[in-house]
Amino acid sequence: MYLKRSAKWLSFLLLLIAAASVSGCASMGVKVWERDILAKPQMQMDAQAIDRSMDDHIYFSKEASSGGRGFGGGGCGCN
């Protein structure tokens, strides 16, 4: 019961943070001509999508958790 209540509060807190983030985001960031570093291949968060999906498949089949980075659903009889 305590954990369920904690999870509800955590969800509420996260929504609050997300809402605050969006409004705070307006003052963050760079101009178009300042994107030289962000355009580098090693700064692309999904540059190794296949490797990460292989890792997720291993962890999904060995642990109770899934999701977070992407979908955490079905598609495999491994868990």
Place this chain on the structure above:
Amino acid sequence: MKKRESIKFAVTALTAALIGSSAVHAADQDQVESSLLIYSEKDRVSAAEGIVGISKHLRGEFLLGLRLTYDGLTGPSPNGATPSSKIQTFTRPSGSGSYDTQPGRTPLDDTFKDTRFAADASLGRPIGRMTQVSTGFHLSTEHDYSSFGFNAGLTRDLFQRNTTIGLSGAYSRDAVKPEGGVPVSLSTMLPPSGDGDEHEGEDDDGEGGDSRNKDVIDAVVSINQVVDRSTIVRLNYSYSHSSGYLTDPYKILSVVQDASSPTPGAPDSYIYEKRPTGRNKQAVYGEVRRYLGGHTIDLAYRYFWDDWGVRSHTADIFFAWQFKNGHAIQPHVRWYSQSAADFHRYFTIKGEPLPENATADSRLAKFDALTLGMEYSLPFNSVSRLRLTGEYYTQMGDTSPPEAFGELRQYDLFPKLKAFMFRVGFVRDF
């Protein structure tokens, strides 16, 4: 080779980020990528997985993604029963034949052998200057499991494209067709019959027949934010609702003699596990990547919780050390810690009433896990790159839980898992 304007690259990348399992790759160019993984547990399961993926820009600004996956798995796997001072004999999942476990050893089912084929396809497209939509489907098949699903996602850029918000959803329909039929949950494992059909019959969830279905609905909400010239962050919330047959038909629990018997803790019989028919999983995920004088550091954290009582923390650290000749090494550390599901137990006791749900599957037990890895990346030429990765993964659980009694006190009820992973990846732009 087609070069696209950089803004479109960013939109495509972020869309792929949001559609977690999408085949759309965040490439700014047409690209083919392949990867081969060898996974090997000490004295247990070995697996090999190969993936080939392609992403290609089409006319009308469409981006097509295709991915094919093939994996094979073999080797013994824990069946959920506890070790014993005597030889234990278990009926194989097919219902015919049996396998033995020596005294003091963790019971392992050595009949596991499976291959899986999966295909994913997706199509993405910008709508106007600031919005990107994509849709996709997946299907996979194993000898006892099949899955079909589809997904869709939308992203929108804000604040001079420094912020991207996204929403994506997926639906999957899975069918489980266990070898030897669906066992009756919490029923006693019978001795081998030789005709392979004693598992068949009505289960207590009323579906009957040899197969069961599972429906999964997923949703992911995401914010990607450029912080400064060298830093980008991502915050995700994911929700997953599963309903239907969520039990593992191959897992069992030991029913052990009670404390007053002459052999307390010794196995009396075995029962098939049973899990609830619904599960709601939620996770929050944060990732920050920062450029540090030519190198890159990536930190990620996930908090996961579900209505089975599982809570977990996952932290990943990658550090990509870039050499001037284009080669790179990337050490990786991952730490994971989970609590047990409410209905996890290491065994049940003879004479005590059966719980509504019960599993002894170690994946639903309380444990910590650690991954240590290293990747070496080298360019072949300006358009292709090879990646070699080696990782070590270990799980550490409670080997002697407080509820253990009698002869169970002298055995590891959560044997340490040690696994090695080797991966070879190849990427080529065209």
